[in-house]
Amino acid sequence: MAKCISIVNQKGGVGKTTTCVNLAAALKQKGCRVLVCDFDPQANSTSGLGVDKSAASPSVYDVLINGADVRRAVVSTPYADVIPANKALAGAGIEMIGLEDREHLLRRALDVLRPDYDYILIDCPPSLELLTLNALCASDTVLVPVQCEYYALEGLSDLLTTIRIVKRSLNPSIALEGVVLTMYDGRTNLSMQVAEEVKRHFPGQVYATVIPRNVRLSEAPSHGKPVTAYDPLSRGSEAYLALAEEVLEHNRA
Numbered sequence: 230m231a232k233c234i235s236i237v238n239q240k241g242g243v244g245k246t247t248t249c250v251n252l253a254a255a256l257k258q259k260g261c262r263v264l265v266c267d268f269d270p271q272a273n274s275t276s277g278l279g280v281d282k283s284a285a286s287p288s289v290y291d292v293l294i295n296g297a298d299v300r301r302a303v304v305s306t307p308y309a310d311v312i313p314a315n316k317a318l319a320g321a322g323i324e325m326i327g328l329e330d331r332e333h334l335l336r337r338a339l340d341v342l343r344p345d346y347d348y349i350l351i352d353c354p355p356s357l358e359l360l361t362l363n364a365l366c367a368s369d370t371v372l373v374p375v376q377c378e379y380y381a382l383e384g385l386s387d388l389l390t391t392i393r394i395v396k397r398s399l400n401p402s403i404a405l406e407g408v409v410l411t412m413y414d415g416r417t418n419l420s421m422q423v424a425e426e427v428k429r430h431f432p433g434q435v436y437a438t439v440i441p442r443n444v445r446l447s448e449a450p451s452h453g454k455p456v457t458a459y460d461p462l463s464r465g466s467e468a469y470l471a472l473a474e475e476v477l478e479h480n481r482a
Contacts, residue, residue, distance in 0.1 A: 231264070231346035232480060233339060234406050235368040240384050241355035243376040244411035245269075247446055248472075249352040250277040251465070252372075253309040254455035255473035261347040263309040266339065268364050270319035274352040278306045279453035285313035292338050293363075294324050299338040308455050310346075322359040331359065332399055336367035357391050365395045370406035375427050377413045377420040377439075382430060405434055407479070409472060413439040438472040441465065 236249045249265060257263045267274040268289060272282040285304065287297035289312045302312045325331045339349055351364045365371065371392060375381050396403050408431045414420045428435045440446075446465035449456040456465040 231262075231343040231349045232370070233343070233349040233351065233368045234370050234372050235351045235353055235361075235364040236372050236374065237353045237361060237364070237388060238373050238375065238385075239355055239357045239361070239388055240376070240380070244374045244440060245355070246271075246273040246277060246352050247450075248372070248374045248409060248411065248440070248469075249274050249350050250308075250450070251446070251455045251457060251469040252473055252476070253278075253348075253350050254457045255469045256348055256476070257309050258457055258470065259473055259477060261477075262345065264303065264342060264346045264349045265309050265311040266335070266349060266351045266364075267311060267314035268318070268335070268351050268360055269314060269354045270316055270321075270360075271354075272314040272316070272318070273450065275311060275313040275315070276453060277450045277455065278308050278311050280304050280306060280311055280313050282313060282315045285315055288313050288315050288317065289335075289338075290315065290317040290321055293334045294321055299341050303342070308458060318360070325359050325363075332362055332366045335363040339367050357387060362391075362395065362399075365392065365403060366400045368400070368403060370404050372406040373408045374411045374440075375408055375423075376411050377423040379419065379423075381423045381427060385430070405431075406476075408435045410435065410439040412442050414442045436472060436475050438468055438475050440468045440472070443468075 253263045253265045275282040287302045291297035292299045353364045443465035445460040445463035449459035
């Protein structure tokens, strides 16, 4: 039965999609059955795994709003399976407001697929609205990428408050999977200071693996590949393989 992990941070540009795509590919490379649910209207996880987002049908939008069969929505790629998204998802939050039990639409869809996978990773939009709420209600845990920049911790308290509210009222079993530091540049004092500050705020919950600033990580999506396929020997690839090993170790414990 799959463990479902939402990758969430309402700040944009912190490496959510990069982490989702590359962690998924690294977990598959280590022998896991992995599904990515692209739940961001920008659909970058879809294209990052080599799937044409304009041609993907049915998409996650069709599953939630039009009642499409979620099994038909799954697209297999060499790197991980994916439920694709497209720009139609941008309006889903508004359309879902009138639906019954609207917070649990995604959970009901993914529950059908859980027996087929070891891990389901949900790439969330950069906001705390109904799509993200659906993802949190569908998840066992939350993985938070934090960029090693000046405003790193800004907004994290809002995210943690949202998770507490979801835990109290909608999904009692949700927990923090961990915090991963992204875009780390060991040559700068700022990166090191942010890393220390994040570790102080999240004692024992920050992964030892940090994701470096790496040009190969930036280039890989334009080729429709995770970095583990685009340049297996790059620092970015090594980092995500190490992160995958840490996630596996944590879940074996």
